[in-house]
Amino acid sequence: MTRTRGERRGDRRGDRKAEIIQAATEVIAERGYRGATLVAVAERVGLTQQGLMHYFPTKDALLVAVLEARDQWDMASAALHGRAWPLEVVAELVEYNATRPGIVQAFTVLVGDSVTEGHPAQDYFRERYARVREGGADALRAEYGDRLPGGLTPERAATLLAAVMDGLQVQWLLDPGSVDMPAAFRDFLALLAPPREPG
Amino acid sequence: MTRTRGERRGDRRGDRKAEIIQAATEVIAERGYRGATLVAVAERVGLTQQGLMHYFPTKDALLVAVLEARDQWDMASAALHGRAWPLEVVAELVEYNATRPGIVQAFTVLVGDSVTEGHPAQDYFRERYARVREGGADALRAEYGDRLPGGLTPERAATLLAAVMDGLQVQWLLDPGSVDMPAAFRDFLALLAPPREPG
Numbered sequence: 001m002t003r004t005r006g007e008r009r010g011d012r013r014g015d016r017k018a019e020i021i022q023a024a025t026e027v028i029a030e031r032g033y034r035g036a037t038l039v040a041v042a043e044r045v046g047l048t049q050q051g052l053m054h055y056f057p058t059k060d061a062l063l064v065a066v067l068e069a070r071d072q073w074d075m076a077s078a079a080l081h082g083r084a085w086p087l088e089v090v091a092e093l094v095e096y097n098a099t100r101p102g103i104v105q106a107f108t109v110l111v112g113d114s115v116t117e118g119h120p121a122q123d124y125f126r127e128r129y130a131r132v133r134e135g136g137a138d139a140l141r142a143e144y145g146d147r148l149p150g151g152l153t154p155e156r157a158a159t160l161l162a163a164v165m166d167g168l169q170v171q172w173l174l175d176p177g178s179v180d181m182p183a184a185f186r187d188f189l190a191l192l193a194p195p196r197e198p199g
Numbered sequence: 200m201t202r203t204r205g206e207r208r209g210d211r212r213g214d215r216k217a218e219i220i221q222a223a224t225e226v227i228a229e230r231g232y233r234g235a236t237l238v239a240v241a242e243r244v245g246l247t248q249q250g251l252m253h254y255f256p257t258k259d260a261l262l263v264a265v266l267e268a269r270d271q272w273d274m275a276s277a278a279l280h281g282r283a284w285p286l287e288v289v290a291e292l293v294e295y296n297a298t299r300p301g302i303v304q305a306f307t308v309l310v311g312d313s314v315t316e317g318h319p320a321q322d323y324f325r326e327r328y329a330r331v332r333e334g335g336a337d338a339l340r341a342e343y344g345d346r347l348p349g350g351l352t353p354e355r356a357a358t359l360l361a362a363v364m365d366g367l368q369v370q371w372l373l374d375p376g377s378v379d380m381p382a383a384f385r386d387f388l389a390l391l392a393p394p395r396e397p398g
Contacts, residue, residue, distance in 0.1 A: 029315070031316070033231075116234070126373045167366035191390035194350065
């Protein structure tokens with residue numbers, strides 16, 4: 001099937017948007033959300049500010065796109081391992097995160113900033129954590145029933161899982177030579193569901 | 200003993216500094232570090248910007264004072280319970296934090312911002328976490344020896360302790376009605392050192 005000129009233009013527009021989202025993620029990671037400007041993002045992709053605003057009319061619109069792109073990566077990563085033990089999926093996500101410090105840094109900056117008053121990402125993060133706690137609890141219940149081997153209910157384990165992931169990211173970003181994020185996360189998983197002793 | 204006029208002036212200066220640090224903590228919590236200005240802090244304590252700079256010549260100097268004040272509160276809180284079971288001391292610190300959302304909010308904003316490039320609090324936080332991991336591991340080793348009841352070494356448990364505290368703060372600040380921070384933290388402590396079954 002031959003593609004029309006319109007479709008190719010659509011692809012190019014999509015590529016350009018992806019490129020802008022990538023640049024925005026880098027700029028936020030480097031300068032924080034308040035320090036990030038549309039001009040700085042535009043420069044990084046060789047556009048004028050006006051050119052950039054053709055794709056994303058405001059800084060907040062760009063922020064939403066950055067956050068949604070991150071979720072897509074997370075979901076893609078989870079889908080790759082769709083049939084694995086649920087805690088193993090999360091462990092692999094943490095290992096994957098350890099290979100992309102820029103994204104993790106942008107996320108850490110944004111979530112920290114989101115607790116300030118009237119921040120444009122505050123509702124996004126409130127809903128995201130509610131979703132992560134609920135979805136995590138469902139997956140854990142499907143695997144373990146109403147109580148994990150370590151003694152917690154799926155709901156209580158899911159809250160801690162999200163907390164450990166976020167907290168380890170901070171320590172790892174500040175001091176990657178001292179903090180082995182994936183190993184520390186596996187320590188936590190072994191507390192939630194201790195591996196059975198052989199024999 | 201009668202106090203001299205100079206001593207009284209010194210007290211007043213100390214009170215004023217404490218008041219400025221309190222105001223700065225509030226402004227950072229509300230607006231983020233980059234959004235906080237010396238003018239906004241000065242207004243809150245009824246000073247001009249020039250008047251404020253008499254106490255803290257730069258925004259970074261004020262930031263350092265805010266961070267140091269927070270450490271002093273933490274140490275005072277720990278000292279109050281100096282001879283308790285070490286995990287109980289941390290649990291009580293988390294309960295205390297749940298009564299002071301403003302401080303916790305300022306801390307969350309600052310630590311998130313600190314991972315951006317060249318942030319003035321980056322060294323402070325890197326060293327703080329190294330200290331927390333080391334001091335935590337020492338206290339845990341003194342109590343439990345080389346292995347906690349849940350199976351981790353004191354070093355690995357201390358890294359997770361700090362991560363859980365930070366991560367729960369984010370979820371609690373965003374959604375205090377859904378996340379019981381002290382209860383979730385005690386869930387984690389029960390994984391580190393499961394209470395013994397009676398009998």
